[in-house]
Amino acid sequence: MTKATSSIKLMIHRFGIIPAMIVTLLVVMVAGTAIGAVYVPFFDTLRIILKNIGLLPNSTFIEGQEPIIFLVRFPRVLVAALAGTALAASGTVMQGMFRNPMADPGLLGISSGAGLGAVLVIKLGLAAVSIFFMPLFAFAGAFLAIFIVYMLSYRKGKVPVLTLILSGIAISTFLGALTNIVLTLSYDYQVKEFLFWSTGGLDGRRWEHVQLVFLPIIISVALMFVFSRDLNVLLMGEEEAKSVGLNAGRTRTILLILISIATASAVCVSGAISFVGLIVPHIMRLIVGPNHKILLPTSAIGGAIFLVVCDLISRVVVIPFELGVGIITALLGAPYFLYLLLRSKKEGGMVL
Amino acid sequence: MNTDNIIEIHNLSFEINDNKILKNISLSVKTGEFVGLIGPNGAGKTTLLKCINGINKTDGEIKVKDRSIQELSDKNLATEVSLMHQNTAISFPFPAIEIVLMGRYPYLKRLQRESKEDYSIAKKNMEYTDTSKLENCPITEMSGGERQRVLFAKTLTQETEVILLDEPTASLDITYQEQIFKYSKERSSQGITIIAAIHDLKIAARYCTRLVLMNEGEIVADGSPEEVLTSENLSRVYGINALVYRNRITDLLDIYIHKHNSQKKSEKIHVLGGGGSASGVLRQLYEQGYNISAGVFSHGDSDIGSAEVFGIEHLVEKPFSEISDQRNNENIAFIKNSDMVILCNMPFGNQNLRNLEAARYAKKLVIIEDDSPETRDFTEGKAVEIYNQLKKSAVAVINSAQLHEVL
Numbered sequence: 214m215t216k217a218t219s220s221i222k223l224m225i226h227r228f229g230i231i232p233a234m235i236v237t238l239l240v241v242m243v244a245g246t247a248i249g250a251v252y253v254p255f256f257d258t259l260r261i262i263l264k265n266i267g268l269l270p271n272s273t274f275i276e277g278q279e280p281i282i283f284l285v286r287f288p289r290v291l292v293a294a295l296a297g298t299a300l301a302a303s304g305t306v307m308q309g310m311f312r313n314p315m316a317d318p319g320l321l322g323i324s325s326g327a328g329l330g331a332v333l334v335i336k337l338g339l340a341a342v343s344i345f346f347m348p349l350f351a352f353a354g355a356f357l358a359i360f361i362v363y364m365l366s367y368r369k370g371k372v373p374v375l376t377l378i379l380s381g382i383a384i385s386t387f388l389g390a391l392t393n394i395v396l397t398l399s400y401d402y403q404v405k406e407f408l409f410w411s412t413g414g415l416d417g418r419r420w421e422h423v424q425l426v427f428l429p430i431i432i433s434v435a436l437m438f439v440f441s442r443d444l445n446v447l448l449m450g451e452e453e454a455k456s457v458g459l460n461a462g463r464t465r466t467i468l469l470i471l472i473s474i475a476t477a478s479a480v481c482v483s484g485a486i487s488f489v490g491l492i493v494p495h496i497m498r499l500i501v502g503p504n505h506k507i508l509l510p511t512s513a514i515g516g517a518i519f520l521v522v523c524d525l526i527s528r529v530v531v532i533p534f535e536l537g538v539g540i541i542t543a544l545l546g547a548p549y550f551l552y553l554l555l556r557s558k559k560e561g562g563m564v565l
Numbered sequence: 566m567n568t569d570n571i572i573e574i575h576n577l578s579f580e581i582n583d584n585k586i587l588k589n590i591s592l593s594v595k596t597g598e599f600v601g602l603i604g605p606n607g608a609g610k611t612t613l614l615k616c617i618n619g620i621n622k623t624d625g626e627i628k629v630k631d632r633s634i635q636e637l638s639d640k641n642l643a644t645e646v647s648l649m650h651q652n653t654a655i656s657f658p659f660p661a662i663e664i665v666l667m668g669r670y671p672y673l674k675r676l677q678r679e680s681k682e683d684y685s686i687a688k689k690n691m692e693y694t695d696t697s698k699l700e701n702c703p704i705t706e707m708s709g710g711e712r713q714r715v716l717f718a719k720t721l722t723q724e725t726e727v728i729l730l731d732e733p734t735a736s737l738d739i740t741y742q743e744q745i746f747k748y749s750k751e752r753s754s755q756g757i758t759i760i761a762a763i764h765d766l767k768i769a770a771r772y773c774t775r776l777v778l779m780n781e782g783e784i785v786a787d788g789s790p791e792e793v794l795t796s797e798n799l800s801r802v803y804g805i806n807a808l809v810y811r812n813r814i815t816d817l818l819d820i821y822i823h824k825h826n827s828q829k830k831s832e833k834i835h836v837l838g839g840g841g842s843a844s845g846v847l848r849q850l851y852e853q854g855y856n857i858s859a860g861v862f863s864h865g866d867s868d869i870g871s872a873e874v875f876g877i878e879h880l881v882e883k884p885f886s887e888i889s890d891q892r893n894n895e896n897i898a899f900i901k902n903s904d905m906v907i908l909c910n911m912p913f914g915n916q917n918l919r920n921l922e923a924a925r926y927a928k929k930l931v932i933i934e935d936d937s938p939e940t941r942d943f944t945e946g947k948a949v950e951i952y953n954q955l956k957k958s959a960v961a962v963i964n965s966a967q968l969h970e971v972l
Contacts, residue, residue: 450653456620504659
C-alpha cells in the first residue's frame with residue numbers, strides 16, 4: 214500500500230497530476246464510447262468523435278457506427294463525465310467547508326430535494342412543456358433541502374457535523390415521504406418516468422441532456438476552484454478563518470449555492486447517484502493531500518473518470534441487460550464508506 | 566482623542582443568552598505596549614480578545630488606529646489585528662508552510678497566487694520561530710510546541726500592528742512555554758502592540774509591560790505588574806490567599822499562594838533563626854495563623870525577606886556585627902512574651918551567639934535539628950555547650966518535617 218502510494222506520488226511529481234488525469238479521462242471516455250453491445254474499435258471511435266466535432270472531416274466509417282457512437286454513446290459518456298465532475302467537486306467542497314471527510318451532498322438531503330422537484334415536474338406534466346423545468350425544479354428542491362438542513366444544524370456560528378448529518382437524514386426522509394405522496398397520486402406512466410429517473414441510470418441520455426447541464430456544471434465547478442484558498446482557510450476552523458479576514462458565513466452560503474447548482478444539475482440528468490462525492494475526494498486526498506488548490510481540480514477530474522468507468526461497468530456486467538450506474542457506485546462506495554468508519558473508529562473517531 | 570493609543574475601547578458589553586460576559590469595558594492601549602490580560606477562568610479574557618478581533622459582534626465602540634472595527638472589512642481588519650487562538654484543532658495534514666502562508670490571506674485577491682514576497686515573509690517568520698525545518702511536515706504530525714510555533718509564525722506572517730494572543734502556551738511543555746512570550750516581547754520592543762490572555766501570573770509579570778486584571782467581565786485593576794499583582798487584588802479576584810513579592814534570587818515578581826487559616830490563633834510564637842533557616846518555619850506558622858515574631862537576623866539575611874513577605878515583626882542587626890545589647894534585650898522581651906520559642910537549624914557564630922543564649926528565657930522551647938550542631942558551630946565549642954544545655958530543657962527536638970506535629 215505505502216509502496217504503491219509512494220510510486221504513484223513519484224509519478225505525479227514527475228509528470229504533473231492534472232495532465233496525467235486529463236489524459237486518463239480522455240482515454241476512458243473513448244473506451245466508454247467504444248465498448249457496448251456493438252463493439253467499435255478504439256481508434257475508430259476516436260476518429261468518429263473527432264470527425265463529428267469537426268477535427269477529421271474526411272473520414273468514412275461502416276454504416277451505422279457513426280450514429281451509435283456520436284448520437285447514442287458519446288453524449289451518454291459526456292453526461293457521465295459531467296455528473297461525476299459535479300458530484301465529486303461538490304463532495305470535496307462540502308467536506309472542506311464542514312471540516313469533515315464524511316460530508317457528501319447525498320447525505321445532506323440534496324438528492325431527495327432534487328427528487329421531490331423532479332417528481333413535481335413529472336406530476337404537473339411540465340416535463341413535456343420544456344426540458345428546462347426538470348433541472349429548475351430539481352435545483353429548487355435541492356437548495357431548499359440543504360438550506361433547511363443547514364439552518365437546523367446552525368448553532369452560535371457553528372455547524373456540528375453530527376447534527377448536520379442527522380438533520381440531513383431527517384429532511385431526506387421527510388422529502389422522500391412527500392415524493393411518495395406525489396407518486397401515489399400519479400398515473401402509472403408518471404411513476405415509471407420517475408423510477409427511471411431515480412435509479413440513477415444514464416440510459417438514453419442524449420445531446421439535449423448534455424446541453425442542459427453543461428454550462429451550469431462547468432461554471433459552478435469553475436467557481437468552486439476560485440474558492441480553493443478560502444476552503445483551505447475554512448479547514449482551520451471558523452474563528453481561525455475570521456482572524457485572517459475570511460467571512461465564513463458568507464463564503465459557506467456561496468459555496469452551498471454552487472454545490473446545489475452542481476449537484477442538482479447532475480442529479481437531474483443522472484438520477485440519484487450516491488457515494489461519488491464521498492469516495493473520489495477521499496482517494497484524491499490520500500494522493501495529493503488536503504490543499505484544495507490541487508485537491509479540487511483532481512477530484513473533479515477523478516469524479517468524471519470514476520463515473521465514466523462505473524457507467525461502463527454497468528453496461529457490460531450483465532449484457533444484454535443494463536444496471537443503473539447508481540447501483541455500481543453504491544456497490545463500490547458503501548463498502549469504502551464502512552471501511553473509513555471502521556478505520557476512524559480504530560484511530561479514535563476523528564471523523565465523526 | 567489621544568493618537569498614541571492604537572486601540573480604544575469604550576463601554577464594551579457582550580452577552581451570550583442574557584449572560585453578561587463583558588460589562589462596560591473601557592480600555593486604551595498604546596502602540597508597542599505588551600498588555601497581559603489576567604484573571605480567573607470565565608473572567609472574559611478570551612471574549613474580549615475575540616471582540617477586538619471582530620469575531621464577537623458587539624455594540625460597544627472598538628477603535629483600532631482611530632477607526633471603528635465595524636467600519637473595516639474583514640480583510641482590512643485582518644491586516645491590522647491578528648489573533649492566535651487557544652488550541653486550534655487542525656485535523657487535515659497541511660504542511661507547515663501552507664499554514665504559515667494562510668497569514669497572507671488578507672493581502673491576496675481571490676485569484677491572486679502567493680507571490681515570491683509572500684513566500685519570503687512566511688519563510689522569514691518560520692526561521693524566526695525556529696520552524697524552518699518543519700516546512701514540509703504535516704501539522705498533524707507535530708508536537709504541541711512545534712505546532713504553536715508554526716501557528717505563531719502564521720500570526721506574524723499576517724504582519725499586523727496589533728497581535729492578540731489567547732493563552733498561547735496553555736498546553737505546552739515547560740521548555741516551550743516561555744518561547745512565544747520571548748518572541749512577543751521582542752516584537753513589542755519593535756513597536757508591535759501585543760495583548761495576550763495569560764494564565765500564568767508569573768509569566769505575565771515577567772514579560773508584560775502592563776497588566777489588566779479582569780474578573781466577572783470587568784476590569785478590576787490596570788497598570789504595571791507591580792501595581793496590579795498585589796496580594797489584595799489577587800486574594801480578592803482569585804478567592805485565594807496570595808502573597809506577591811520580588812524573588813531575591815531571580816529579581817522577578819513571584820507569587821506565593823497558601824491556604825490561610827482564617828481563624829487567627831492567639832498563641833504567640835517567637836522564632837530564632839538566621840542564614841535562611843527560619844524561612845520555611847515562618848511560612849508554616851504564618852499559614853497556621855499564629856501571632857509570630859522573629860529575630861535577631863543579620864542584615865541581608867534571606868530570612869528577613871521571608872519575614873517581610875509574611876508581614877512578621879522581626880529584629881535586624883547591622884551587617885557583620887555582633888548582636889547589640891539593645892537588640893538582645895528586645896529579643897529577650899519577645900521571647901518572654903511568647904508562648905513558644907522555636908530555635909531553627911541555624912549556624913552559630915560569635916555574631917549571633919546571643920540568640921542562643923536568649924533561648925534560655927523561653928517558656929516552651931522547640932528545637933529544630935536537621936544537622937548535628939557540631940557541623941553548625943563556628944564558635945569553637947561555645948555554641949554546642951549552650952545548645953546541649955538548651956536541649957535538656959526543650960519540650961521537643963525535631964527535624965523540620967515534624968514541625969506540624971508540635972504546633
